[in-house]
C-alpha cells in the first residue's frame with residue numbers, strides 16, 4: 001500500500017481512539033456533575049466517531065466491485081449508511097436541545113466539580129493536538145479529507161473551551177450558562193448531521209455539481225471532431241464517479257474518427273481521477289452544412305454520379321462553387337471515390353434522383369447523407385433541404 005495512504009489511515013485510527021477516550025471521560029464526568037453541556041460534548045465526540053466510521057464503511061463498501069445485479073457498483077449502500085448515521089446525529093442534537101431547554105425551565109445547574117472542569121480542559125487539549133496532527137499529515141499526504149477532519153477538530157476545541165467557560169460562569173453565579181453552552185454544541189452537532197445527510201441525498205439523487213459538469217463539458221468539447229456536448233450525467237460519490245456524456249460529432253465523421261474521439265474521452269480518467277468510468281454516447285449531427293449537387297456543363301441538375309461537375313453549396317456561409325467530378329468515368333469503386341472526394345471538401349449531403357445500395361453505403365461511411373430529389377430547380381432543392 002502507498003505509504004501516504006497508510007499514514008492517512010493511521011491518522012484516522014488515532015483520531016477514532018482519541019475520540020472514544022474523550023467520549024467516555026466526558027460522559028462519566030458529565031453525568032456525575034450533572035452538566036448538560038459536558039454530556040452534550042461527550043455525545044459530540046461520539047458523533048464524530050460515527051461520522052468517521054461512516055466514511056470508513058463507505059470506503060470499504062465502495063471497494064466491492066460491481067456484480068451482475070449491481071452493474072454500477074455498490075456506492076449507494078454507502079449513502080444509505082450515511083443516511084442512517086445522519087438521521088441518528090440529528091436525533092442526538094434534538095435530544096441535547098430538549099435537555100438544555102429542560103435545564104433552563106427547571107432552573108437546574110451543574111455542581112461545580114473540579115474533575116468535570118478537568119475533563120473539559122483535557123478534551124480541549126486533546127482536540128487541539130488532534131487538529132494539528134491531522135492537518136500536518138493531511139498537508140503532507142495531500143489528503144483533503146484529512147485536512148477537513150483536522151479543521152473539524154478545531155471546532156471540537158472551541159466546543160470544549162465553551163464547556164470550560166460555561167463551568168466558570170456557573171461558578172460565579174450565571175446558572176443558565178451550562179444549558180446555553182449545551183445548545184451551542186447541539187447546533188454544531190446538527191451541522192455535522194446535516195452535512196452527512198446532504199452528501200447522502202446528493203449521491204442518491206445523482207446530483208450533478210455544475211462545476212464538475214463544466215469541467216467534463218469543456219474537456220470533451222476541446223477534442224477535435226466534437227461539435228457539442230448535449231448531456232452530462234453522473235452517478236457515484238465524490239471519490240468514485242461514473243459519468244455519462246452525450247456528444248455530437250460533425251456529419252463528416254467516420255467510424256474511425258468516432259473511435260479516436262472516444263479514446264480521447266476515456267483519457268479524462270487520468271485528468272479527473274474520481275472518474276472511474278465514462279460512458280460516451282455519440283450522436284451524428286443532422287445539420288447539413290455543405291451540399292453537393294451533380295450538374296451538367298450548363299449548371300442544370302442531373303441527379304446522378306455521371307455528372308461532369310458538382311455544385312457545392314455552403315449553407316452556413318451562403319456561398320457556392322463548382323468542382324469537377326474527377327471520377328465520372330471511373331469503372332470501379334465509383335461511389336467510393338466520389339464519396340471520398342466530396343468528404344475531403346467538407347460535404348455532408350448529396351442530392352441525387354436515384355442511388356444504388358453500394359454507393360449509398362459509401363456515402364454513409366463518409367458521413368454524407370443522401371437526399372433524393374426529382375426537382376429540376378436547384379434553388380427549390382436547397383429550400384427543401386433547409387426545411388428538413
Ligand SMILES: [Zn+2]
Nearest residue numbers: 044048152156
Ligand atoms: Zn466534532
